[in-house]
Amino acid sequence: MSAPAAETWLQVRPEGLYCVPGDFFIDPLRAVPRAVITHAHADHARPGHGAVLASAETLALMRARLGAGAAGARQQPVGLGEALTLGGVRLWLAPAGHVLGSAQVAMEYRGQRVVVSGDYKRAADPTCAGFEPVRCDVFVTEATFALPVFRHPRAGDEIVKLLASLALFPERSHLIGCYALGKSQRVIALLRQAGWQRPIYLHGTLMPLCRLYEALGVPLGELRPVIGATKAELAGAVVLAPPSALADRWSGRLADPVTALASGWMQVRARARARGVELPLVISDHADWDALNATIDETGAAEVWVTHGAEEALVHAATRRGVRARALRLIGYGEEAGEDGGEAP
Amino acid sequence: MKPFAALLERLAFTQARGAKLALLQRYFAATPDPDRGFGLAALTGGLRLATARPAQIRALIAARTDPELFALAYDYVGDLAETVALMWPAADEGAAPPGLAEVIAALERTPREAVPGQLAAWLDRCDASERLALLKLITGGLRVGVSARLAKVALAGLGAGGVAVEAIEEVWHALTPPYGALFAWLEGRGERPDPAGAPSFRPPMLAHPLEADDFARLDLAAYRAEWKWDGVRVQLAAGPGGRALFSRGAEDISAAFPDIVAAMGFAAVLDGELLVVREGMVAPFADLQQRLNRKAAPARLLASHPAAVQLYDMLFDGEEDLRALPFDARRARLEAWFARARPARMGLSPLLPVAGRAALAALRDGAREAGIEGLMLKRADSPYLAGRPKGLWWKWKRAPLTIDAVLLYAQHGHGKRGGLYSDYTFGLWREDGTLVPVGKAYSGFTDAELTFLDRWIRTHTVARFGPVREVEKTLVLEVAFDAAQRSTRHKSGVALRFPRISRIRTDKPANEADRLDTLLGLIGPGKD
Ligand SMILES: [Zn+2]
Numbered sequence: 001m002s003a004p005a006a007e008t009w010l011q012v013r014p015e016g017l018y019c020v021p022g023d024f025f026i027d028p029l030r031a032v033p034r035a036v037i038t039h040a041h042a043d044h045a046r047p048g049h050g051a052v053l054a055s056a057e058t059l060a061l062m063r064a065r066l067g068a069g070a071a072g073a074r075q076q077p078v079g080l081g082e083a084l085t086l087g088g089v090r091l092w093l094a095p096a097g098h099v100l101g102s103a104q105v106a107m108e109y110r111g112q113r114v115v116v117s118g119d120y121k122r123a124a125d126p127t128c129a130g131f132e133p134v135r136c137d138v139f140v141t142e143a144t145f146a147l148p149v150f151r152h153p154r155a156g157d158e159i160v161k162l163l164a165s166l167a168l169f170p171e172r173s174h175l176i177g178c179y180a181l182g183k184s185q186r187v188i189a190l191l192r193q194a195g196w197q198r199p200i201y202l203h204g205t206l207m208p209l210c211r212l213y214e215a216l217g218v219p220l221g222e223l224r225p226v227i228g229a230t231k232a233e234l235a236g237a238v239v240l241a242p243p244s245a246l247a248d249r250w251s252g253r254l255a256d257p258v259t260a261l262a263s264g265w266m267q268v269r270a271r272a273r274a275r276g277v278e279l280p281l282v283i284s285d286h287a288d289w290d291a292l293n294a295t296i297d298e299t300g301a302a303e304v305w306v307t308h309g310a311e312e313a314l315v316h317a318a319t320r321r322g323v324r325a326r327a328l329r330l331i332g333y334g335e336e337a338g339e340d341g342g343e344a345p
Numbered sequence: 346m347k348p349f350a351a352l353l354e355r356l357a358f359t360q361a362r363g364a365k366l367a368l369l370q371r372y373f374a375a376t377p378d379p380d381r382g383f384g385l386a387a388l389t390g391g392l393r394l395a396t397a398r399p400a401q402i403r404a405l406i407a408a409r410t411d412p413e414l415f416a417l418a419y420d421y422v423g424d425l426a427e428t429v430a431l432m433w434p435a436a437d438e439g440a441a442p443p444g445l446a447e448v449i450a451a452l453e454r455t456p457r458e459a460v461p462g463q464l465a466a467w468l469d470r471c472d473a474s475e476r477l478a479l480l481k482l483i484t485g486g487l488r489v490g491v492s493a494r495l496a497k498v499a500l501a502g503l504g505a506g507g508v509a510v511e512a513i514e515e516v517w518h519a520l521t522p523p524y525g526a527l528f529a530w531l532e533g534r535g536e537r538p539d540p541a542g543a544p545s546f547r548p549p550m551l552a553h554p555l556e557a558d559d560f561a562r563l564d565l566a567a568y569r570a571e572w573k574w575d576g577v578r579v580q581l582a583a584g585p586g587g588r589a590l591f592s593r594g595a596e597d598i599s600a601a602f603p604d605i606v607a608a609m610g611f612a613a614v615l616d617g618e619l620l621v622v623r624e625g626m627v628a629p630f631a632d633l634q635q636r637l638n639r640k641a642a643p644a645r646l647l648a649s650h651p652a653a654v655q656l657y658d659m660l661f662d663g664e665e666d667l668r669a670l671p672f673d674a675r676r677a678r679l680e681a682w683f684a685r686a687r688p689a690r691m692g693l694s695p696l697l698p699v700a701g702r703a704a705l706a707a708l709r710d711g712a713r714e715a716g717i718e719g720l721m722l723k724r725a726d727s728p729y730l731a732g733r734p735k736g737l738w739w740k741w742k743r744a745p746l747t748i749d750a751v752l753l754y755a756q757h758g759h760g761k762r763g764g765l766y767s768d769y770t771f772g773l774w775r776e777d778g779t780l781v782p783v784g785k786a787y788s789g790f791t792d793a794e795l796t797f798l799d800r801w802i803r804t805h806t807v808a809r810f811g812p813v814r815e816v817e818k819t820l821v822l823e824v825a826f827d828a829a830q831r832s833t834r835h836k837s838g839v840a841l842r843f844p845r846i847s848r849i850r851t852d853k854p855a856n857e858a859d860r861l862d863t864l865l866g867l868i869g870p871g872k873d
């Protein structure tokens with residue numbers, strides 16, 4: 001191979017993954033002059049950067065979460081698939097299927113192509129564009145659920161479980177913990193797909209992002225703030241709240257709630273029990289074990305860099321299939337309280 | 346298998362009794378015969394199946410998955426059946442899972458050595474939740490927090506009119522899975538099954554824990570006192586129709602205690618405490634545990650761990666129901682009967698003097714030897730009522746003892762707490778400045794403390810031996826326990842009864858933890 005080793009132009013630095021010729025970081029962990037952001041989750045989209053390049057939706061979500069002042073001094077929206085060149089590096093974004101606006105970062109330099117996945121999933125999601133595999137030489141993949149016990153069921157089947165519980169306990173509120181960005185809107189959209197027409201009640205912190213999703217073209221049906229709802233209205237109702245708020249006192253107004261949590265971690269019972277959940281819903285916005293491995297193979301990459309989770313198992317499995325694999329050991333992702341159930345691996 | 350698996354999954358996360366009842370009732374109402382009857386039997390411990398050992402399950406998964414990946418996954422999940430259920434490669438997407446009745450019928454005729462092969466074929470037809478149900482069923486580890494009593498309460502509400510749960514208890518031991526006649530009766534399609542004189546279980550009377558202010562208010566003159574024996578509460582039911590020894594939860598444990606059953610040549614229903622007694626001395630609870638949960642008792646064990654019963658109460662004398670009589674009258678009947686019958690392996694639990702609060706408290710605190718947990722206080726006029734009626738019977742356990750110990754090793758818990766480090770070995774200082782392990786605790790902590798301990802262990806590991814992590818010797822745990830007994834089986838020379846974590850002492854440096862000598866000083870007199 002005549003191309004230089006990817007490590008020579010794409011390096012792990014304390015701030016995060018750095019593209020040397022392009023002079024930018026991808027999802028840096030602290031404020032930097034130039035950042036490319038895969039998606040608006042707080043562990044990927046940190047405040048205070050100089051220039052920020054991302055999808056228009058990601059930029060809108062960042063402004064809503066961080067405040068316009070902290071979401072990058074200069075914001076450069078780029079459409080999915082639209083290529084530009086930075087310091088000799090050809091760069092474009094491809095859909096990642098994780099949350100609205102989420103993207104993979106594809107880069108070409110001196111005939112070599114590297115794709116950084118960001119967070120991604122392969123399962124269908126009515127609230128965002130589906131993942132598109134991009135052929136590449138080096139694939140930098142997340143590994144949040146990279147253990148062979150994580151084989152997530154169809155999200156629709158989990159919604160069927162929720163509806164069965166609503167039918168069995170028609171007097172009880174069903175309080176579902178879901179991360180504010182992405183998971184909440186996906187759960188609402190899945191409920192609507194399954195025919196749940198009634199108003200869905202939201203903890204105060206979820207409303208702004210749901211409204212923004214709707215403004216960005218994702219309809220969610222009738223949403224009401226839980227504040228101000230009567231006990232009678234909340235009996236048998238679906239109520240969404242961030243996972244961190246499940247045990248709070250405000251939920252005292254709910255009618256004998258069935259506490260649910262929508263997260264990929266719910267696949268392991270001890271994790272669900274540790275959260276005190278009565279109805280675990282295995283709904284994940286990350287690729288499961290089978291999807292991670294299938295995606296690595298689909299990219300055709302000869303080399304895989306693994307970050308963000310259970311690196312050891314995925315490196316082992318990829319190596320067994322003849323793919324060169326190593327762990328990047330970037331520290332700081334997936335640790336935001338609340339993301340996908342609020343638990344770092 | 347699907348409805349049963351879905352039921353187990355919900356029950357595994359449901360704490361509230363009312364919600365458990367709703368789930369059980371829906372299962373019984375919506376699942377056809379004979380599957381629901383086998384489901385009922387599985388929940389109430391009424392199945393005797395050819396089972397598979399953990400080593401056989403490991404061999405099955407080893408043949409289908411990468412051993413390194415399995416090790417990583419098992420370490421993360423902590424529960425073998427769950428790891429296998431989640432990892433098992435999906436085979437036939439379209440295949441229907443086996444029904445519960447099909448599984449049970451096949452297991453009854455499958456020779457033990459063919460069970461793993463049969464199990465693998467079934468696993469190929471199941472999804473993850475069904476695989477877990479199947480594995481738990483076959484390894485005998487359902488444990489979903491449903492007592493036989495609760496299942497019967499759910500059954501009592503099944504039909505349009507409902508029946509009394511006591512009426513179900515009375516016919517229960519004459520029935521066998523899949524309980525077709527029972528469901529027919531409950532749903533108004535058939536006659537009440539005939540118990541035909543078979544010994545039947547009567548719901549026992551239970552006591553409330555006595556708190557300090559309850560004690561201050563108690564009118565002691567109206568109460569009788571007995572030892573609270575540290576064994577297992579049992580009911581002995583015998584008559585012309587047969588003999589049975591029941592646990593407090595209505596489980597028939599006769600097969601494990603043929604020595605007791607052989608001594609039941611009488612016609613009566615008695616309430617008592619099961620113990621292991623050697624030469625008149627009550628053995629530590631751990632010895633009784635060796636006899637429990639067995640399908641049969643080997644002769645060697647019967648000789649080395651002889652069982653006995655301390656009798657508390659009499660529910661039936663022959664056909665005569667004594668339960669409405671006051672405690673004193675029943676006691677008199679029990680004593681008179683005992684003097685006549687003189688059953689082997691049984692004794693009358695003595696009535697203790699009630700000579701004022703101070704004397705009673707001293708009696709309780711003085712009872713440190715093996716076999717006694719504290720006192721029972723029972724109203725002299727109390728009838729024998731099912732359940733836990735208020736204000737009639739009190740259990741007054743002596744205060745727990747505590748030591749400050751150093752955390753030495755940790756292991757994953759199983760089942761409920763799989764995946765988290767919830768099994769702790771702790772130790773005390775010896776003369777020579779080394780730490781010696783004195784016990785293991787698996788309980789007592791809050792969820793928040795469990796999370797703290799799990800994190801602490803992961804970040805302070807100094808060595809790993811298979812599933813065991815050795816940790817830095819820096820964390821002090823306050824451990825509560827009920828009694829300390831001399832033991833030759835323990836390196837420290839002492840065994841603790843029911844040790845549990847009472848507090849995490851992050852405020853205390855490890856060198857200030859207790860010394861082994863201090864613990865040895867707590868061993869009660871009278872037994873060595
Ligand atoms: Zn994310």
Ligand SMILES: [Zn+2]
Pocket residue numbers: 041043044119308333334
């Ligand atoms: Zn992430």
